[in-house]
Amino acid sequence: MIYTMKKEQIFWVSVYLLLNCASALLSAVLEAEEYTDITDVELPPLKLLHSFCALKADNGPCRAMITQFFFNIHTQQCEEFMYGGCEGNQNRFGSLEECEEKCMRVYPQAKTETTLEKEKPDYCFLGEDSGVCRGYITRYFYNNESKKCEDFKYGGCLGNQNNFESLDQCKQTCESLVNDLQLEQAVNNTVLPESTGSTIPFNPVNSLTTLDVTNTVSPPDSVNNDSITPQPTKVPSFFEYHGPSWCLTPADRGLCQANESRFYYNSVIGKCRPFKYSGCGGNENNFISKKACLRTCKKGFIQRISKGGLIKTKRKRKKQTVKIVYEKIFVKKI
DSSP states (O other): OHHHHHHHHHHHHHHHHHHHHHHHHHHHHHHHHHHHHHHHOOOOOOOOSSGGGGSOOOOOSSOOOEEEEEEETTTTEEEEEEEOSSOOOSOOBSSHHHHHHHHSOOOOBOOOSSTTSOOOBGGGGSOOOOOSSOOOEEEEEEETTTTEEEEEEEOSSOOOSOOBSSHHHHHHHHSOSOOHHHHHHHHHHOBOOTTTOOBOOOOHHHHHHHHHHHHHOOOTTOTTHHHHSOOOOSOOOSEEEOSOGGGGSOOOOOSSOOOEEEEEEETTTTEEEEEEEOSSOOOSOOBSSHHHHHHHHGGGEEEOOOTTOOOOOOOOOOOOOHHHHHHHHHHHHO
């Protein structure tokens, strides 16, 4: 009797263990599928109004429980978090409306004052913003003080929408086509020679095209031809990015004092590099293994060769035979 009871107990214990293992394996598969679905989702291009909107939510070292809001660059939405009450960073707002206004602002196009003036979006009035990365890319922004498009150095990620790859794109978006008063004066003052006695028929399209050509094209014998002729605005690159935005952020050690080996993706060279992580804080460009780093960030780059890019090629050097050298030395000694 005792022997049969022991056998029954062993049987039920083994059944219980098998059921637990099966449920654990099923949950692991479901988690992996869920993670894959999240990483493969391609979000729209991220253009922030302020660079601090890309910072990670920071509770601070204090222990209060204050409801605050931060902008999550992964979901591109404002989310709630608990703030400790001291320190932290600028990505912290007291209300959801304030967070959306600072980091999720939708730019309506400005109303046209006259029929001949081009519509100008609100983001044209923002200042230049290099972003949080450390690139050195020539871009263009509209300077509201000088009322002209000017160049600046862009870091390579984040920043704001007042950022254009070419000078023509900046002018077409933010600069007014022509001042109304100057245009009316030009039309009224433009006449044909006295022999004809009639005015030139005005065509806004042709006039604008003529003005644009005279302002951008320089004569062939001009001394300062380089300053007038539009220069290439895009730095020669070999990678086009379509992956997660946090792979473009620089390595961040964090706030604690640990010394853990981690990997981050270097978007400048297109490789995963090791760095020392302090154990807390930092950003999402932080991976436990090099394989995880490459799987997440490397697949977001499509390798290509730009028109102005240079390809380094290795040339084989001709090796001098040792036999000839020794024969020369031997002849001299004789």
